[in-house]
Amino acid sequence: MKTVNGYEVIQWFEQFSPKKYAVEGDKIGLQIGTLNKAIKKVMVTLDVLEHVVDEAIDNKIDLIIAHHPPIFKALATVTDSSPAGKIVTKCIKNDIAVYVAHTNLDVTNEGxxxxxxxxxxxxxxxxxxxxxEEGLRKLSVFVPESHEDEVRNALGNAGAGHIGHYSHCTFTIKGAGRFLPLEGTDPFIGEKGQLEKVAEVKVETIYPVSLEKKVLNALIKTHPYEEIAYDIFMLQNEGEKLGxxxxxxxxxxxxxxxxxxxxxxxxxxxxxxxxxxxxxxxxxxxxxxxxxxxxxxxxxxxxxxxxxxxxxxxxxxxxxxxxxxxxxxxGHYAEKIMKQGVADKLQATAERKKWQLDVIVSKTNTDPFTFM
Structure with a gap:
């Protein structure tokens, strides 16, 4: 098991619930404290009220992940004479960071x-x-026939080629690639100074814009050439709609x-x-x-x-x-369902990544209403 930094935890979280999904003007992200520290215990809560912070202190929590922002309007002062000020000062004194995912957590899949x-x-x-709406792009890449399957599988495993309920969707065209290796090259096929003709295939697939870095990294890792010939096209096709x-x-x-x-x-x-x-x-x-x-x-x-x-x-x-x-x-408090849902997802991720991290669900009832 390895000690995990706060930035690593939130980097994963923002892949699950990206900030770009939030509605304009929403108050999300890190609101109190720092992520530049080791995180051993995380508490997931719907709201950050003073008694929730007290619960976090009692449980030696390093990071609170909340749905509702404790700071929604600008604070003129931060003192212990106001409810918001008490929350901030208690968190700072006890080195508890507070991170908020609001409408982005409403919108995201599994949110x-x-x-x-x-x-x-x-x-x-x-x-x-x-x-x-997630934008789509098409990748066309030229691959020697000997590495066609390896490259296609790597692209699919990186998330390219998902169309509806189908994955690893690609199209290939056979052809011939020609190139002349110059001085300073180390060609996988052929020799420097000699024009080479190679049996190649053009592999085409689509992917959401958000996965571009992951898809291209998979391509570079598996493609045998030191200089890869590929094209990327913007598509007008409708991507996945979130909301x-x-x-x-x-x-x-x-x-x-x-x-x-x-x-x-x-x-x-x-x-x-x-x-x-x-x-x-x-x-x-x-x-x-x-x-x-x-x-x-x-x-x-x-x-x-x-x-x-x-x-x-x-x-x-x-x-x-x-x-x-x-x-x-x-009632609004029905959103409390997010506490267990987010905690389970984060704990499963921690176990998969072998993080030394405990995730707990806040037991504090923050519903302001009592029915008589």
């Missing part, structure tokens, strides 16, 4: 909204509100009243608020963690029978009624 959809056991899920919320289908229909009880069990909440006819049939479900008031029209246009989201406003509920859209509001 908050996928965890909610999985908890509700939704099938055939799609993005509710697209906010980010807020998910839409999917239940295994079987149920009434809205039954679905409300089902939601309470699946999302581990005591109460839900319901808008709509409790006897209406529910099959297709839209879900969006946190405050989803802005997206009731998207939920309606998706064809969903019900929209599961938090913090529903009074007038938004009226708008949903007018649209004929059922709504189940389990």
């Amino acid at each position: 908050v909204n996928d965890l909610l959809a999985d908890a509700l056991k939704l099938n055939d899920t799609e993005v509710l509100v697209p906010t980010y 807020l919320g998910r839409v999917g289908k239940l295994a079987k229909s149920m009434t809205l009243a039954e679905f409300a009880e089902y939601t309470k069990v699946c999302l581990d909440v005591r109460n839900v608020r319901v808008v709509g006819d409790v006897n209406s049939s529910i099959k297709k479900v839209a879900v969006l963690g946190g405050d989803g008031n802005k997206y009731i029209h998207a939920a309606k246009y998706s064809g969903a029978d019900v929209y599961v989201t938090g913090d529903l406003y009074f007038h938004t509920a009226h708008d949903a009624m007018a649209l004929g859209l059922n709504v189940v509001d389990p």
Whole structure:
């Protein structure tokens, strides 16, 4: 097992939940402390309140990974006379770093909204509100026939050639490559000063822009030539769409009243608020963690029978009624599902990478509401 630096932990995390997925203006990233230190214990939490920091101190935590930012507006001062100041000063005094992944964690695959959809056991899920589309590029590379399979497999293993539910998709054309090695070269095939003709294939594949470095590194590592001939083309093809919320289908229909009880069990909440006819049939479900008031029209246009989201406003509920859209509001705190989901993913990564790292889930209840 090896000691891991904070930058290594967050480098992995930002591959899982890239900052570019966050909505404009969101307050994400490192908010308190430093990552330039050894990290032995990480705590995952929904919110960073003072009693959450106390829990971190008691557990000798080095790094808190949170969903909701403790600092959302600029602080005029940082003293222990304000709630935000107490959080900051306690973290600094106890060398606890705080890193925030907010809407980028909502958007990313296996993030908050996928965890909610999985908890509700939704099938055939799609993005509710697209906010980010991954650009695509095509790679064409000329390879000697002797190394065709090795290069194609390496590109596929690096993530190139994924089309829908297919991987390692490539196309090859046979041909002949010609080159004249000059002074200072060390050709894999041929001799300096002699024109060489080699049986080659052109391998073509596509990849998302975010994987370009990984794909090209795989190409360079496996291609036998010291000078590799390849072309990269920007594509107009639609890439993977990511965004807020998910839409999917239940295994079987149920009434809205039954679905409300089902939601309470699946999302581990005591109460839900319901808008709509409790006897209406529910099959297709839209879900969006946190405050989803802005997206009731998207939920309606998706064809969903019900929209599961938090913090529903009074007038938004009226708008949903007018649209004929059922709504189940389990509260904003339903996003607590991210704590175990992120912790499990990070712990599995630590074990795979042989990091000396313990990951715990905050046990502090940060729901501000008590139902009487």
